[in-house]
Amino acid sequence: MTLFKAIILAIVQGITEFLPISSSGHLAILQILFNVKEGNVFFSQVLHFGTLLSILLVYHKQVINMIVEFFKMLGSLIKREKIELNHYQKLALYIILATIPTVIIALFIEKYLDQLYMSSLIIGLCFIITAFMIYFIDINIHGKNTMRITNAGVPKVLAIGAVQGVAALPGISRSGSTIFISHILGINKKDAVDFSFLLAIPAMLGGFILGLKDIFKEGSQVSFDINAIVGLIVSFITGVLAIRLIKVLIKKKKFHVFSYYLVVLGIICIVLNFI
Template sequence: MNLIHVIILAIIEGLTEFLPVSSTGHMIIASSVMGIASNDFVKLFTVAIQLGAILSVVVLYYKRFLRSIDFYVKLLVAFIPAAIFGLLFAKKIDALLESALTVGITLFVGGIVLLFVDKWFNKPTVTEESQIDKPTALKIGVFQCLAMIPGVSRSAASIVGGMSQKLTRTAAAEFSFFLAVPTMFAATAKKLWDFHKEGHIFTGEEIKLLAIGNVIAFIVALLAIKTFITFLEKRGFKLFGFYRIIVGGFIIAVYLSGHSLQVI
């Protein structure tokens, strides 16, 4: 992995982390196209730079994070399912991260879901985070667990989960952003711990690449979040659904044609 690879992957992460299109899936495919060699640092990098993107939420919505203790309790409740599933199925999740076909299938199927989600959940009653109770937060957290399958999209899973609990598109998207903070912080911390536990020591070059990747992802995500919210309020999810179907269909077609995709 070189500096150009880092810049490209960080831009992709910043653009896609909060869109319902799967940032991890896009980084897996981008890594495949660029021929990035598979190693433990590359796998760590694709998780760790998500933290940079997530920190943009804290900056943009800092007033929400200063509102009340109840806000943090709800985030903790919603985070618990992902924490449990992540610990129980960590090895299986890592194995799925090496499957470009899995990404293709989940992008395609998720795209079909997004074509209809606005019609399925068209009578929302919850317009802001303060109206979300703890049982609802827990249910959204369960939906988020689906995103452990590469290509599903953490954002898509938690937003659809929120809309299924009568949240408006905007309220569901914003709660998804907030929930990303503890989720991705924990995922990054675990990945760093596993990296250390396996005897790896960061080189100066690797530290530099991680720092650059996180800074770029943070800046790009700052610009992407507000744009996404504005678009979502006006247009809904259909465009993202069509995009996922096209990209997922292409990946599946490449696989079925007998061409192999290198994966991270």
């Protein structure tokens, strides 16, 4: 792999992983049209690790607070003390709960991913579904969405986790779909965005660990060379910029701009299926 290709793949990974345009969908299209893949398994995991680091950097304060408060809660349980959950303890528990349906649904979909990745019709339809979701994020369906995520309740949190699992389908954006369902459920947009990215951490970490398992299982070449180093840095920087861009676009109600691109891309994919 050339350094130029490594940089391009890292940029695509960083952008599509967080912007609501579906990284899996774009990878699938690249595979169908140009037989372009992420590279070997090790390089792919390096890029995924870079984007994981970008979330941890942007949300490092929240992550640290959740970890500290979670273990404080466990300490109180062990001592059998009366517990009144604070914001970060609830947030940590909600992320754990939401991850359960994510894993169950994603593992089910994973069985059919090879076929799904080769169907431009399904990918195109999923792009259009994503376009529909992100278009309506800018519209205040409930008048004013003011609910904090920690007041959402278990059923709503499980619903968000389930939608994240469905986002394993190529063409369905993980960030777009989870922010959309949070918005539909009345959660304020800031919390919807923050919870979407925080919820991505266990999913991405789990995917990274499984990816490392595949490296040893498939005997993939492990080479932390200049391509891997540059890819890690570029995917990390691009990921940070993409997260910050989403925050700005949500605040300015410009999230819908991605929907136009996805509709065009979806239509192209559907047409290609019949050519």
